Amino acid sequence: MSVFIDAQTRLLVQGITGRDGSFHAKHMIAYGTKIVAGVTPGKGGQTFDGTVPVFNTVADAVTAARPTATVIYVPAALAASAIFEAADADIPLIVCITEGIPVLDMTKVMPYVREKGVRLVGPNCPGLISPGKSKVGIIPGNICTPGAIGVVSRSGTLTYEIIHQLTGRGFGQSSCVGIGGDPIIGTNFIDCLAAFEKDAETRAVVMIGEIGGTDEQQAAEFVKTKMTKPVVGFIAGQTAPPGRRMGHAGAIISGSSGTAAEKMQTFAACGISVMKRPADVVPLLQERL
Amino acid sequence: MNLHEYQARDILRRHGIPMPDGAVASTAAEAQAIAARLGGAVVVKAQVHAGGRGKAGGVKLAKTAAEAGQVAGKILGMQIKGLTVEKVLVVPAADIASESYVGCIVDRASQRPVLMVSAAGGIDIEEVAAKTPEKIHRLPVDPRFGLLPHQALRLGFALYRDGAQARAAADIMQKLYAAVYAVGASLAEVNPLVTTPDGTVLALDAKIVVDDNELDRRPEIAALRDASSEAPSEVRAREAGLTFIKLDGSVGCCVNGAGLAMATMDLVKYYGGEPANFLDIGGSSNPQKVVNALTIITGDPSVKAILFNIFGGITRCDDVANGIVQATRAFPLKVPMVIRLTGTNEKEAMAILTAAGFTAGTDMDDAVKAAVAQAQGHAA
Numbered sequence: 001m002s003v004f005i006d007a008q009t010r011l012l013v014q015g016i017t018g019r020d021g022s023f024h025a026k027h028m029i030a031y032g033t034k035i036v037a038g039v040t041p042g043k044g045g046q047t048f049d050g051t052v053p054v055f056n057t058v059a060d061a062v063t064a065a066r067p068t069a070t071v072i073y074v075p076a077a078l079a080a081s082a083i084f085e086a087a088d089a090d091i092p093l094i095v096c097i098t099e100g101i102p103v104l105d106m107t108k109v110m111p112y113v114r115e116k117g118v119r120l121v122g123p124n125c126p127g128l129i130s131p132g133k134s135k136v137g138i139i140p141g142n143i144c145t146p147g148a149i150g151v152v153s154r155s156g157t158l159t160y161e162i163i164h165q166l167t168g169r170g171f172g173q174s175s176c177v178g179i180g181g182d183p184i185i186g187t188n189f190i191d192c193l194a195a196f197e198k199d200a201e202t203r204a205v206v207m208i209g210e211i212g213g214t215d216e217q218q219a220a221e222f223v224k225t226k227m228t229k230p231v232v233g234f235i236a237g238q239t240a241p242p243g244r245r246m247g248h249a250g251a252i253i254s255g256s257s258g259t260a261a262e263k264m265q266t267f268a269a270c271g272i273s274v275m276k277r278p279a280d281v282v283p284l285l286q287e288r289l
Numbered sequence: 290m291n292l293h294e295y296q297a298r299d300i301l302r303r304h305g306i307p308m309p310d311g312a313v314a315s316t317a318a319e320a321q322a323i324a325a326r327l328g329g330a331v332v333v334k335a336q337v338h339a340g341g342r343g344k345a346g347g348v349k350l351a352k353t354a355a356e357a358g359q360v361a362g363k364i365l366g367m368q369i370k371g372l373t374v375e376k377v378l379v380v381p382a383a384d385i386a387s388e389s390y391v392g393c394i395v396d397r398a399s400q401r402p403v404l405m406v407s408a409a410g411g412i413d414i415e416e417v418a419a420k421t422p423e424k425i426h427r428l429p430v431d432p433r434f435g436l437l438p439h440q441a442l443r444l445g446f447a448l449y450r451d452g453a454q455a456r457a458a459a460d461i462m463q464k465l466y467a468a469v470y471a472v473g474a475s476l477a478e479v480n481p482l483v484t485t486p487d488g489t490v491l492a493l494d495a496k497i498v499v500d501d502n503e504l505d506r507r508p509e510i511a512a513l514r515d516a517s518s519e520a521p522s523e524v525r526a527r528e529a530g531l532t533f534i535k536l537d538g539s540v541g542c543c544v545n546g547a548g549l550a551m552a553t554m555d556l557v558k559y560y561g562g563e564p565a566n567f568l569d570i571g572g573s574s575n576p577q578k579v580v581n582a583l584t585i586i587t588g589d590p591s592v593k594a595i596l597f598n599i600f601g602g603i604t605r606c607d608d609v610a611n612g613i614v615q616a617t618r619a620f621p622l623k624v625p626m627v628i629r630l631t632g633t634n635e636k637e638a639m640a641i642l643t644a645a646g647f648t649a650g651t652d653m654d655d656a657v658k659a660a661v662a663q664a665q666g667h668a669a
Binding site: 108141156161239244247255 | 395397398400401402415416418419431432433470471473475501502503505508532534536544545546547548550551552554555556557558559564567571580600602603631632633653654
C-alpha cells in the first residue's frame with residue numbers, strides 16, 4: 001500500500017516531448033513507472049523513447065492507453081488548460097509540476113476538478129513518489145528508500161533534504177507527496193494526512209510547511225482530533241520578512257497571518273513534534289516511534 | 290506587483306467606477322497647473338508603495354492652486370517608509386458624508402475571490418478585522434457565475450439604507466470584480482468608498498496588487514511596474530531571472546529551491562548569524578547564473594561570508610562545482626565562501642572544490658556553522 005500512486009499506476013505524460021517533459025519522463029521510466037502514453041499537440045503518431053505512443057490530445061491518449069494518472073509538464077501559460085483537459089477526460093489523478101500558473105486561473109480550475117471528482121496534486125509541486133513502486137514527477141528516486149514514513153511537503157529541494165536525512169538513518173518512506181508552493185492547490189496537508197492515517201504501510205508522518213496561509217494550522221487540528229499516528233513537523237521561513245513573496249507564490253505572510261511562529265505554536269499545541277531545523281527530523285521520529 | 294494609486298484609479302475608472310477627476314504630477318509646477326484646471330480645493334497625495342501615507346504627511350489639502358504647488362513641492366522628494374516620493378496625485382477635495390470599505394481579495398482557504406465590505410471605511414481594513422471583525426461582511430464569489438446581482442445588492446444594503454446608494458455600491462462592486470479578472474489582481478480595494486452630501490457614491494482611493502504570475506501574459510500591466518520603489522539589487526536579480534530578497538545580515542546565501550533557501554536562512558539564525566538575503570538560484574548549474582548570483586550577493590557591502598547550499602537531485606553536484614569554480618575564476622571573491630553540495634555525484638563535486646581551494650562539505654549544519662563563523666571572524 002502507499003498513498004495515491006502504486007506499482008499499478010498507469011501514467012500519461014502531458015508535454016512529453018518538451019524539454020522538461022522528455023527529461024523527466026526518461027527518469028520516471030528508469031525508476032519503473034509505467035508510462036503508457038504521452039500528449040503533445042501536433043506530435044501525435046510519434047513514439048517517445050522507443051516505447052511510449054504520443055497523442056495530440058488527452059482524450060485520444062485515454063481512449064488508446066487507459067492511463068489512471070497524468071503528470072503535466074506544460075508551460076505556465078498553457079498549464080491550467082492542460083489540467084482542464086485532463087479533468088475533462090476523467091483521469092482520476094492529475095499531478096501538475098508547473099510553476100507560475102496565475103492564481104485566478106486556479107480559482108476556475110478548482111471548481112471543475114471538484115465537480116469531476118478527480119484529484120489534483122499541485123500545481124507548482126515536485127510530484128509524488130512511492131519508493132520502489134512508482135514515481136510521478138521529479139522527486140529524485142535515488143534519495144528515497146521504501147519504508148514506513150509518510151512525507152508531505154510544500155517544498156521541492158527542502159523535501160529532498162529531509163528525505164535524505166530519513167534515508168541516511170534507516171527511516172524509509174511509504175510515500176512522499178509534494179503538494180506544492182502555490183496559494184491555491186488541489187491537495188492539501190489534511191488530504192495527505194488522512195490518506196497516511198488510512199495507509200497500513202505508514203507508521204508516522206513528516207509534514208514540511210512554510211509561511212503563508214492557514215493550511216498547516218488546520219492540518220494541526222486534524223492531527224489532534226483525527227490521527228493516531230505520530231506526526232513530526234517543520235516550518236520553513238522563521239526568518240522571512242512579512243509581506244514579501246519568498247519564491248513560492250504561496251509563501252507570503254499577510255498582515256500577521258501565516259507566520260512561522262504561529263504555525264509552530266499550533267503544531268506544538270496539537271501534539272505535533274516540532275523540528276527547529278531539518279536535522280531534527282530523525283531524533284524526533286525516534287522519540288515518537 | 291504593487292500598482293500606484295493613480296494607476297489603480299485609471300484601471301478602475303476604465304471599468305466604469307465613478308471617481309473624481311485628477312491627474313498625476315512630478316513637479317510642483319505640474320501640480321499647480323492640475324489644481325488650476327480642476328478649480329477649487331484639491332488634495333495632493335504622495336504616490337509611493339507604502340501604507341500610512343496620510344500619517345507620514347504625504348496627503349495634504351490645498352485650498353488654492355498656488356497652495357497646491359507649495360504642498361506638492363514639500364511632498365515630492367519626501368521619504369515615506371524609506372521610499373522617495375517621485376509623483377503626487379492631485380484630485381479635487383470632496384465633501385464627505387460617509388466612508389466605507391469595498392475590496393476583493395483572492396482567498397486561499399476558500400480558493401475563491403472574496404468580496405469584503407465594511408461601513409468602517411477610511412481605516413486600515415486589517416485593523417478593523419482585528420478589532421471589530423463583525424463590521425466586515427464577506428462574500429465568497431463563485432467564479433463560474435461571477436458576482437451575482439442579488440449578492441452585490443445585499444452587500445450594498447450592508448453599507449447603505451438608501452436604495453439608490455445601495456444599488457450604486459452594488460454596481461461599483463460588480464465593476465471591481467470585473468477589474469480583478471481583467472488585470473489579474475490578487476487584491477483590489479476602494480478605501481474609502483464615500484457618499485457626498487448630495488448622495489453620490491464615489492471611490493476616493495484605489496489600490497491594486499497584481500499577481501506576479503499574471504505579468505508574462507499581461508505585458509501592458511507589467512509595464513506599469515515602478516522599479517524605483519525596489520532595492521536596486523532586487524531589480525537586478527529579477528532582470529537576471531533570480532529570486533532575491535535583500536535582508537539585513539552578513540551571511541550571503543545562495544540556495545537551490547525556495548523552501549530550502551528559507552530553511553537555510555533560518556538555520557543561519559539558529560546558529561547565531563544573520564542572513565543577508567534570500568536567493569533561489571533554481572536547478573541550474575550554469576556558471577553564468579552562478580556569476581549573476583555572486584555579483585548580486587557581493588554587491589551588498591554588509592556580506593562578510595557567502596554560503597552556497599545546493600541539494601542536487603536531478604541537478605548534478607559536479608556540474609554545480611564546476612560552475613562555481615568557473616564563475617569564481619572569472620569573478621574572484623573578496624569574502625570567504627563555504628559550499629555545501631549534497632546529492633548526485635557529491636564525491637566528485639567535493640574533489641573539484643577542495644582542489645580549487647574552497648571549504649566544501651556535504652552536511653548542511655556544518656556548512657552553516659562555518660559560514661556564520663567566517664562572517665563573524667571577518668567582521669572582527
